[in-house]
Amino acid sequence: MSKEQAWFHAADWQEGLSMKAHASIDLNQFYSHYHSHPERWKAVFEFLKKDLTSLDEGKYPVMGDDVFAMVSNYSTKNPKDAKWEAHRKYIDLQYVIDGEETMGLLDLSRAVSPEKYDEANDLIFFGQQEGEYFRANPMCYFVFFPSDVHRPCMMMDHEGAKPVKKLVFKIAVD
Helix, strand or coil: CCHHHHHHHHCHHHCCCCCEECCCCCHHHHHHHHHHCHHHHHHHHHHCCCCHHHCCCEEEEEECECEEEEEEEEECECHHHCCEEECCCEEEEEEEEECCEEEEEEEHHHCCCECCCECCCCEEEECCCCCEEEEECCCEEEEECCCEEEEEEECCCCCCCCEEEEEEEEEECC
16 A cells, blocks of 8 residues: 555544545545645635535635635536536635536546636536446535646436535635
């Protein structure tokens, strides 16, 4: 077992949270960024200890421009309406507070049909393509680095649109 795997599985960095990090997280990037910016991650995990169900929609400051959180309520989308996306300046930690959705994941090196990067919103969309898909629910959170193209907000299988309340942290890369 690598030092990154041993650190991840010991989970001391989670600060006693009940929800777990999803197994899709890039352990090498997570280990490296956590150890470069532990104060950012500790602030995120401390925020996750709040009563998240009581949070209203909106943006929440956590650590200035280095870490902020956004709460949103929406209905899950048909996969044909959900876009692949990536970010350059921020890492996403996405946590479904209430409900569930399908989350797609694809390595940036395999992504096709990139659109123009929107620097103001730190967002680049990609065309339709295949990737891995996971169930996102209140039991776990996902972390997406700039090399992780992700496709959030999709409905579960063919269940139709369902309401979701989600918390997304934006954690500065540098």
